[in-house]
Structures are given as structure tokens and as C-alpha cells.
Amino acid sequence: MVQLLNSRSNAENRIQRRAEGRRQEILRAAARVFRRRGFDAAGMREIAEEADLSPGNLYHYFKGKQEILYYCQDRALDTMLATLEQAATGETVSLRLTQVLTAHVRCILDDMEGAAAHLVVDAFPLELRRPIVAKRDRYETGVRKLVEEGEQSGEFSVQEPVIITRAILGALNWTAQWFDPDGRKNPGEVAEIIAAYLVRGLRGETRT
Amino acid sequence: MVQLLNSRSNAENRIQRRAEGRRQEILRAAARVFRRRGFDAAGMREIAEEADLSPGNLYHYFKGKQEILYYCQDRALDTMLATLEQAATGETVSLRLTQVLTAHVRCILDDMEGAAAHLVVDAFPLELRRPIVAKRDRYETGVRKLVEEGEQSGEFSVQEPVIITRAILGALNWTAQWFDPDGRKNPGEVAEIIAAYLVRGLRGETRT
DNA sequence: TGTAGAATTGAACAATGGTTCAATTATTAA
DNA sequence: TTAATAATTGAACCATTGTTCAATTCTACA
Secondary structure, three states: HHHHHHHHHHHHHHHHHHHHHHHHHHHHHHHHHHHHHHHHHOOOHHHHHHHOOOOOHHHOOOHHHHHHHHHHHHHHHHHHHHHHHHOOOOOHHHHHHEEEEEEEEHHHHHHHHHHHHOOOOOOOOOHHHHHHHHHHHHHHHHHHHHHHHHHHOOOOOOOOOHHHHHHHHHHHHHHHHHOOOOOOHHHHHHHHHHHHHHOOOOOOOOOO | HHHHHHHHHHHHHHHHHHHHHHHHHHHHHHHHHHHHHHHHHHHHHHHHHHHHOOOHHHHHOOOOOOHHHHHHHHHHHHHHHHHHHHOOOOOOOHHHHHHHHHHHHHHHHHHHHHHHHOOOOOOHHHHHHHHHHHHHHHHHHHHHHHHHHHHHHHOOOOOOOOHHHHHHHHHOOOOOHHOOOOOOOOOOHHHHHHHHHHHOOOOOOOOO
């Protein structure tokens, strides 16, 4: 009896794991297509081909195209939020913010879902859009808090943290548009260069 | 005889001016829709409605949707390139660059076509894509030259001008995604805050 | 007033895109 | 080996989209 339950339970777990693995594959494939084409021009047939299955099969795993993007973005934002938490304990705010910004760029350039994280979801139904926008806002708020902490600790001199934070995030997110994997710099290098520049701009004036 | 030529010439001019005016109206309307929806989700029927004419009528003035975006981007890039030229003569490189960056943001937030300037044209036919990409590159090169000049004049300390320039442009272009016309800051204010921040980051280290 | 050219329309066309679904195949457990 | 469940397929469906085009309307000129 206990064995029977275990047997069924193991089978369900295996089946779920297989389906979940398949879902991850699809998300990765979709993220590549979204990155290449943007959301609207990314076709389900192209995603299916990228994931090596048939178009109709996608619907066994996801309800539709918007849900696929939703999960891509959800994953990427989770990764970014985790970076924020890990950076909670650092020696200086500069250091912590640099870590966060570096990780952000790496997420975008290294992780497939990363580049899809900030695609526009305005036209999505509310139940998909709301949690994504909320997560984005949470992340942005976290970054802004760091900027403000640096202002309070005297490391930074910032008068408009909201706007500056968005400029920072813009610089980071835009890397998806121009980064060339075959270029002379790898994602990590690009990430560090940009993060250092952005953090430097937060420091006090150097009028000479 | 001379009068006849004048009369015809005047009529042609008037007709051309009318058609050109109409074209500008369409471009402005299209830019608004492109900005709202992105290129792929912007529909010709929606553009026609925004321009207050019928969908078929658009094709009297433009060959198609891609050509409409092409002209939007062409205009915006002309504006930006003009700013670059005007900034050729300034007291300091800092000042000149600040002017360029400020104008860039204003172009994006104030001019309708501005927000469409950097939409992706990868899928366009070559004869449309090439001149746009060339203009973008020209602009980017111009900005980078300013950054490098500041490095040479000692105003800036920059080791990777290509990457930094792209980060700068990313921060500027991204304003189209988050700027809220009903917000507390107008385009000019946002432009100045961001430009000042980005230029500040180019200055030498302030390690303390 | 008549004519020619410019401009406009709205229905239709062909292609495309997201999605459905019945049939089939694959997998798993007993 | 059989049966049940999971997964897959590919054709079809329906809606949408960019575009065409014949007919009509508008404008300007003689």
C-alpha cells in the first residue's frame, strides 16, 4: 500500500519533471526568438521550430504566446531580484550597486530570457501584465534604494534618483540591442565597463 | 508664354506642397502609433485612423509600412545629426556633449518621430535599411568623437569609448519606454538631468 | 462648364499568424 | 501484453494584416 503510493508518486514526479524540462526548453527557444524578432514579430511557428517541435505542441505546455513571454520575463526578473538580495550585504554601496548592475547586464546578455525581460507587455491581459509590472517595479525600486543609500552614506551625490535610476536601467537594457556575441568583448567585460561607468556618474562632482 | 510657365509652375508647387503637407501629417500620426505599439504591432488601419484618412489612402503617399517608418527615422536622425553639427563649436567638450545628449532626449520625448528613430529595422529590405543604419552609425560616431575629444582634452577619462557611447545612447533611447507626459518632469527637465548625469560619469575618478 | 489630374474610398484579396483539435504515436505501469 | 495516460502532429480554422484597385470624389485650370 505504501509501496503503491510511492510508485505512483515517483511516476508523477518523473512525468512532471519531464514536462517541466520540456517547458524550460521551450522558454529558452522562445526567448531566443523574442530576442531576435521582438515579441510581435516572433511567430509561434518559428518558436516551435527553434524548440524542435510542432506549432500545435506548444499549446500542450503553454496557453499561448503571451504566456510564454510571461514566463520568460518572470524567470529573468526572479534572477535579477535574487541579485538584489545577494547584494544586500556588501562593504560599500558602490560595490553593491556595481554588482547588481553587472549582474543585470550579464542576465541580459548571457541568459536568453534576460533579453526578453523588458519587452513591452502593455497589450497583455491584466492577469499576466500585473505581476510582471509589479516585479519590474520591485526591481527598479530596489536599484533606486541602493542609489539613495549611496546618497545617504555620502558615496553618491544624486538629486533625482527616480530619473537617474531609469537612465541606468535604460543603459543596461539597451545592451540587448547592440551587443554582438562575436565582438571583441564578452558579456562579463561589457557588464563591468558599463556598470563602472554608471556608478562613477553617481559620485560627487569633479568640477575642475 | 512665360506667364503660362509660371502658372503651371505655381500649380505644381502648390500641389506638391499640399501632398508634402499630407505626408508630414501621416508621418506624425504614424510616429505616434509606432511609439505606442512598436512597429510590428502598429497596424496600417490604426495609422490611417490616427491620420484621419482611409487605409488605402496611405498608399497614395507611401509605398508601404516600412517606408513610413523609414521616413520617420530619417527625419529624426537628421534632427539629431543637425544637433551634432551645431555643437561643433562650444566652449568645452563637456558643454557640447551635454547639449547633444539633451537634444537627443528632447528629440525622443518631444518629437513624435524621435521615439521611432531606433526601432529595429533588421527585417527591412536593404535599400531602406542601409541608409538608416548608416545614419545611425554616423550619429553614434559623432557622439563617440565627442567623448574621445573630451578624453584628449583632459575633461574626460574614458577607456572604452565605443561601449560607453552605446551605454549613453541606451540610457537616452530608453526614455521613450518610461517617460510619462503627465509626470512631474517635462521633457526638457528630464533631458537635462540625464545628460548631466551621463556626462558626469565621463569625468575622472573621484575615489575618496 | 468641362476636362484632366490628384486624392480618396472601401471592398476585396492573399498572406500570415495564433490557435484548435481529431487522430496518432509514445510512454508507462500493471 | 494491454490499457491508460501523456505527448505529438499537421491540417484546418478564423481573425487579422498589408496591400491592391476600380470607382468615385475633389481640385484646379482653361
